[in-house]
Amino acid sequence: MANTQHYLLKPHPGTVPPPPFQVEVTVTILERNLRLVYKLQGDLRAVRIPAQATPQRVDDLWKHTCFELFVADDLTSAYDEFNFSPSGCWAAYQFVDYRQGAQNMQTTAPALAWRSQAQPAELEVHWPQPIGGLLASGDSRPIGLSAVLEGDQGELTYWSLAHPTIKPDFHQRAGFIGRIRSQSEK
Numbered sequence: 001m002a003n004t005q006h007y008l009l010k011p012h013p014g015t016v017p018p019p020p021f022q023v024e025v026t027v028t029i030l031e032r033n034l035r036l037v038y039k040l041q042g043d044l045r046a047v048r049i050p051a052q053a054t055p056q057r058v059d060d061l062w063k064h065t066c067f068e069l070f071v072a073d074d075l076t077s078a079y080d081e082f083n084f085s086p087s088g089c090w091a092a093y094q095f096v097d098y099r100q101g102a103q104n105m106q107t108t109a110p111a112l113a114w115r116s117q118a119q120p121a122e123l124e125v126h127w128p129q130p131i132g133g134l135l136a137s138g139d140s141r142p143i144g145l146s147a148v149l150e151g152d153q154g155e156l157t158y159w160s161l162a163h164p165t166i167k168p169d170f171h172q173r174a175g176f177i178g179r180i181r182s183q184s185e186k
Contacts, residue, residue, distance in 0.1 A: 002030040003181050007145050009159035012168045017157045021046075021049070022122070025067075027146045029182050034127040038067040038084075038147060048150040049116065050087035055109060058089040062148050063156075067123055070144035072176050079173070080105060084125050099171050100178040127137040142176040 009023040015152035021042035028035040040047070050064050061083040062068070072079040072178035077098065083091040090112060113124045147159040162175045169175075 002028050003006070004028045005178065005180075006179055007095075007161055009147055012158040012163045014062050014166065015155075015157040015168065021149075023147050023149075023159045026144070027145070027178070027180060029180065034125070034180075036067075036069060036084075036125040037122040038123045039126075040122075040149075044116060044121055046152050048152060048154070049114075050089075051116070053085075053087040053089055055088035055090070055112060057091055057104070057109070058085070059091055061085045061089060061091055062180055064148070065150045066148050067125075068146040068148070068170060070098070070146070070170060070176055071180060072142040072144075072173060074141065077173070079171075079176070081171070082110075084110065084112055084123060086112075086116075086123055088112050090125075093172075098173065114128075117183065118177060140179055140181040142173075143178040143180045144146060144176040145178055146170040146175075149153070 005027045007025045009025065009028070011017040016162065022057040026037040033035045040056055048065055065086060068085045069082040070079055079095050081095065082094045092107050092109055094103050094105045095101055108127070111126045115122045145161050149157045151157065160175055162177050164174035
């Protein structure tokens with residue numbers, strides 16, 4: 001049985017999103033496997049979508065249209081950041097504290113599938129095995145979900161579950177208001 005949660009991202013009040021636009025995320029855990037589906041509802045002509053590329057780990061994906069997941073540790077200030085591009089590129093980092101001690105996470109590559117032929121457009125992310133050992137049986141962690149959308153003129157809009165600061169900052173722990181929960185083993 002899958003554990004699924006649905007979230008609606010909000011644009012940062014300091015940025016102007018393309019009108020009308022909506023970003024939704026579905027998070028599914030099945031036997032410690034992670035599946036995310038980011039859905040974009042709106043006129044995609046107003047958003048620059050990165051061209052398909054050879055899937056690989058790439059830094060600075062957030063400088064263009066990309067989608068993100070932050071997974072925190074309840075007991076420490078450590079957290080992980082995952083970036084996904086419609087191009088098929090991705091990144092995964094581990095932090096020991098707020099923007100401190102960033103290291104590339106040693107993990108397998110996710111499978112990414114960008115579908116824009118219909119509305120809503122979707123980026124599906126699938127990890128066929130546990131992410132860096134995060135989701136032990138019955139584990140529950142705070143998460144932040146976010147998106148950066150690059151407009152047709154190069155402007156960036158920032159979408160998240162919550163925006164706790166005046167400037168967009170997805171690393172703020174106060175913005176990790178979702179939860180990711182694995183299934184208990186039987």
